[in-house]
Amino acid sequence: xxTQTREIETLANREYKWGFITDIEAESAPPGLNEEIIRFIxxxxxxxxxxxxxxxxxxxxxxxxxxxxxxxxxxxPIDYQNTIYYSAPKPGKRPEEVDPELLKTYExxxxxxxxxxxxAGVAVDAVxxxxxxxxxxxxKLGSMGIIFCSFGEAxxxxxxxxxxxxxxxxxxxxxxxATLNSAVFTDGSFVYVPKGVACPMExxxxxxxxxxxxxxxxxxxxxxxxGASVSYLEGCTAPMRDENxxxxxxVELVALDNAKIKYSTVQNWYPGDKEGKGGIxxxxxxxxxxxxVNSKISWTQVETGSAITWKYPSCILQGDNSVGEFYSVALxxxxxxxDTGTKMxxxxxxTRSTIVSKGxxxxxxQNTYRGLVKILxxxxxxxxxxxxxxxxLGDKCGAHTSPYIDVHNTTSRVEHEASTxxxxxxxxxxxxxxxxxxxDAVSMIVNGFCKEVFRELPMEFAxxxxxxxGVSLEGSVG
Amino acid sequence: xxxxLLEIRNLHARVAAPGGREILKGVDLTINASEVHAIMGxxxxxxxxxxxxxxxxxxxxxxxxxxxxxxxxxxxxxTEERARDGVFLAFQYPVxxxxxxTSYFLKAAVNAIRKHRGQPEIDAKQFLDLVREKMKLxxxxxxxxxxxxxxGFSGGExxxxxxxxxxxVNPTLALMDETDSGLDVDALKTVAEGAVSLQRPDNAIxxxxxxxxxxxxxxxxxxxxxxxxxxxxxxxxxLAARVDTEGYDWVDKEVKQLV
Numbered sequence: 196x197x198t199q200t201r202e203i204e205t206l207a208n209r210e211y212k213w214g215f216i217t218d219i220e221a222e223s224a225p226p227g228l229n230e231e232i233i234r235f236i237x238x239x240x241x242x243x244x245x246x247x248x249x250x251x252x253x254x255x256x257x258x259x260x261x262x263x264x265x266x267x268x269x270x271x272p273i274d275y276q277n278t279i280y281y282s283a284p285k286p287g288k289r290p291e292e293v294d295p296e297l298l299k300t301y302e303x304x305x306x307x308x309x310x311x312x313x314x315a316g317v318a319v320d321a322v323x324x325x326x327x328x329x330x331x332x333x334x335k336l337g338s339m340g341i342i343f344c345s346f347g348e349a350x351x352x353x354x355x356x357x358x359x360x361x362x363x364x365x366x367x368x369x370x371x372x373a374t375l376n377s378a379v380f381t382d383g384s385f386v387y388v389p390k391g392v393a394c395p396m397e398x399x400x401x402x403x404x405x406x407x408x409x410x411x412x413x414x415x416x417x418x419x420x421x422g423a424s425v426s427y428l429e430g431c432t433a434p435m436r437d438e439n440x441x442x443x444x445x446v447e448l449v450a451l452d453n454a455k456i457k458y459s460t461v462q463n464w465y466p467g468d469k470e471g472k473g474g475i476x477x478x479x480x481x482x483x484x485x486x487x488v489n490s491k492i493s494w495t496q497v498e499t500g501s502a503i504t505w506k507y508p509s510c511i512l513q514g515d516n517s518v519g520e521f522y523s524v525a526l527x528x529x530x531x532x533x534d535t536g537t538k539m540x541x542x543x544x545x546t547r548s549t550i551v552s553k554g555x556x557x558x559x560x561q562n563t564y565r566g567l568v569k570i571l572x573x574x575x576x577x578x579x580x581x582x583x584x585x586x587x588l589g590d591k592c593g594a595h596t597s598p599y600i601d602v603h604n605t606t607s608r609v610e611h612e613a614s615t616x617x618x619x620x621x622x623x624x625x626x627x628x629x630x631x632x633x634x635d636a637v638s639m640i641v642n643g644f645c646k647e648v649f650r651e652l653p654m655e656f657a658x659x660x661x662x663x664x665g666v667s668l669e670g671s672v673g
Numbered sequence: 674x675x676x677x678l679l680e681i682r683n684l685h686a687r688v689a690a691p692g693g694r695e696i697l698k699g700v701d702l703t704i705n706a707s708e709v710h711a712i713m714g715x716x717x718x719x720x721x722x723x724x725x726x727x728x729x730x731x732x733x734x735x736x737x738x739x740x741x742x743x744x745x746x747x748x749x750x751x752t753e754e755r756a757r758d759g760v761f762l763a764f765q766y767p768v769x770x771x772x773x774x775t776s777y778f779l780k781a782a783v784n785a786i787r788k789h790r791g792q793p794e795i796d797a798k799q800f801l802d803l804v805r806e807k808m809k810l811x812x813x814x815x816x817x818x819x820x821x822x823x824x825g826f827s828g829g830e831x832x833x834x835x836x837x838x839x840x841x842v843n844p845t846l847a848l849m850d851e852t853d854s855g856l857d858v859d860a861l862k863t864v865a866e867g868a869v870s871l872q873r874p875d876n877a878i879x880x881x882x883x884x885x886x887x888x889x890x891x892x893x894x895x896x897x898x899x900x901x902x903x904x905x906x907x908x909x910x911x912l913a914a915r916v917d918t919e920g921y922d923w924v925d926k927e928v929k930q931l932v
Binding site for chain 1: 756764769770773789
């Protein structure tokens with residue numbers, strides 16, 4: 196029904212609620228990228244020389260690279276010389292003082308800092324533009340030997356760990372955006388969980404881009420030592436601005452023998468307006484290495500924001516019996532474009548991977564699943580299961596699936612299932628004959644579609660994800 | 674004088690598409706509270722369309738006529754408003770909603786109706802008690818509630834689920850669209866008895882069916898025969914019995930004689 200389609204579109208067109216701008220004094224680098232800027236960033240962050248040299252090596256390599264265009268996304272050329280690569284809220288009078296405006300911002304976002312964190316039981320690192328502004332629960336975690344701090348602090352306080360693992364999963368030369376990040380990254384989070392320790396609480400980072408014309412290039416490194424386990428959450432928002440802003444992050448995960456890392460993301464960067472103006476370009480490289488035997492890395496992502504999402508959280512299954520998982524919900528509406536998926540590289544014996552991808556397209560949104568399952572010769576008896584489902588709302592959007600499967604032994608097994616469906620007029624009518632409004636019916640159907648992914652999210656995040664999809668599923672049984 | 678619960682006058686409806694075919698060609702029907710009516714007719718006569726038009730399906734466009742429900746204009750109301758005001762359609766082909774549990778779906782329905790009546794949301798205990806009672810009535814197992822609505826259900830389970838939902842929301846006007854099709858004898862009996870138990874002095878049931886076997890369990894006060902978009906004959910149970918023994922051909926002949 197045309198009227199029904201219009202109604203669904205109206206629903207999909209709800210406004211971005213996190214679009215406020217915080218008025219705080221910031222210290223920024225001039226726009227543009229050159230070795231001077233990189234030296235400036237490194238100096239600002241009081242880094243040791245090896246870190247600066249690594250940045251410069253990456254920068255020089257980046258100059259030899261071309262922006263990739265294989266993804267199914269379209270955008271005008273990005274002017275890398277017109278982006279600001281460093282912006283930091285000016286420090287208060289005392290060194291430990293956080294700008295009250297900044298705290299208000301985080302309150303608006305619902306992020307628990309300080310006392311609120313204690314109530315919520317979640318340790319939070321918050322990154323505002325380029326710097327980490329506060330890390331909660333540091334002492335409690337410290338007593339167990341867990342390190343949870345900003346990346347910048349880790350470079351200064353734990354240089355051995357940072358030096359050993361940074362670039363070990365995503366090399367500085369990996370790809371155009373990861374290489375750019377390696378040159379100019381400003382902050383991010385660092386986590387180290389020592390041998391045999393199960394981190395007792397969810398660790399969380401909240402990223403916010405505030406300043407105008409600023410790119411955000413954070414870098415996160417998580418290491419779970421032998422037998423350790425940790426669950427990490429990442430959330431992100433940005434103000435509404437007319438111009439496109441660049442976000443090129445790198446996340447590296449390392450799981451040693453018998454270690455487990457669960458990494459969950461709710462990405463809600465500003466998606467641009469209804470005409471497709473503005474919004475974040477989200478070009479992110481996330482990769483985890485299951486280095487040890489029996490290790491496990493699980494990615495869960497809910498991608499609702501950004502004008503463009505280019506992101507493939509991957510697992511390198513090196514240790515025998517290691518397990519990689521990828522659960523994803525990607526929603527695109529208006530003119531949003533998402534090209535997202537995963538890579539599962541099976542190297543060790545008996546390695547297993549699971550991929551569950553749910554793409555939802557509305558408005559003129561374009562949604563592509565792109566995934567690679569590669570099973571090397573030595574990865575005997577490995578298994579992969581992939582399920583890719585697409586849901587279309589309306590008739591102007593698109594869903595695309597590009598799975599690549601590359602198997603080099605005969606003892607492994609790969610399964611791939613895919614489906615594309617529309618929200619049916621009959622489904623909506625069915626809900627409405629039960630008194631359920633169109634809005635609630637759409638939410639219900641979309642959430643039902645995403646259920647397999649949402650149940651992988653930690654509880655509080657699952658709630659946020661459902662809300663983000665415009666839904667209240669509270670009280671649901673089963 | 675007591676107002677009828679439902680009063681349909683000269684109702685015309687067509688498929689809501691350019692050049693859409695007219696399906697209802699002047700339906701007249703009056704249903705009083707406490708009554709059970711059955712509409713019989715062969716495939717394509719328009720009986721299911723009538724049920725769907727009453728429930729508010731947007732795939733059909735009403736071009737003429739009026740429908741009064743509880744004294745108000747039913748056609749003015751949206752599908753969900755009709756439902757909240759007591760109109761319930763038990764589907765001929767219940768729809769699957771993957772990932773949405775029957776429990777969640779039903780709770781949303783109950784709360785939508787309660788909200789309309791200005792009542793607070795049902796609390797968990799109340800809901801559980803209500804659901805358990807009705808599940809017993811329909812002889813259903815508890816795992817039903819946690820399964821995604823109609824997903825992977827057998828034909829019989831789907832129909833049972835429809836009447837179960839009907840029992841939970843307790844409607845004023847129940848429209849049962851070919852509830853009997855695809856049910857074996859035992860299931861038919863359970864489902865029909867469930868429906869009968871819902872009868873109250875202030876509500877009514879309209880059964881749309883091809884066969885009279887369901888009418889053995891839900892005894893109708895009035896049986897209507899539908900032919901080519903109109904109700905052409907109304908009578909008692911004997912009309913249903915005649916259809917059962919003679920089929921629908923005699924209806925065709927009698928209608929043609931009238932023309």
